[in-house]
Amino acid sequence: MLTIKGEKRVEIEDTKRHRVERSYGSFVRSFTLPHTVKTTNIKAEYVDGVLNLTIAKVIKAKTKQIEVKIK
Template sequence: MSLIKFTPRDRDIFSDLFAIQREMNQAFNSVFNRDEYTGLTNWNPATDIVEGKDEYTVRIELPGVSKNDVKITIHDNVLTVQGEKKQESENKENNYHRVERSYGSFMRSFRLPSMVKGEKIDANYKDGILTIVLPKAEEAKTKEIEIKF
């Protein structure tokens, strides 16, 4: 199995489905004059995966998530990132007119197309972006074979 190269023209089918879900929620809430979406949900943070010559780089948007609330594992060449974005405690004196920020748990799993060096994986979290660098194992790197005469 190999990764499919992304081109900006490609559309994510799930973004269209999420847009339809948002519109349905807004329509339902406007009919019954109820508060819009509470924000509590399971969510899928946006993720980029880039394959370089010697490594894979995974970048995941996790704004507002504490690094202590994120767990990264790799098993059978499947990278799993899971965690939780906790809702801030509400001030009962405030009257919220709108709540649009999402809170809740998330879990993303990605099967890597080649083996990686598990002991050399590096993860950094800065400015709401989790960056995971997974060096390829030697047997996963492309090798040129010399033809002997």
């Protein structure tokens, strides 16, 4: 489970607009991650109001089929 918590802060109001609807305050978002992701090395970057997460996938070993002859 990946949980992101944050707070939207009040921006400076633009006096040229008559009506602007925006939400402010704290928020919480939770996401269920698949078992195929590597949770030990999650990278986050916050740029220009956008949160980008980089989550690597677990590299599975390729299965190899071996034929065994029975005598």
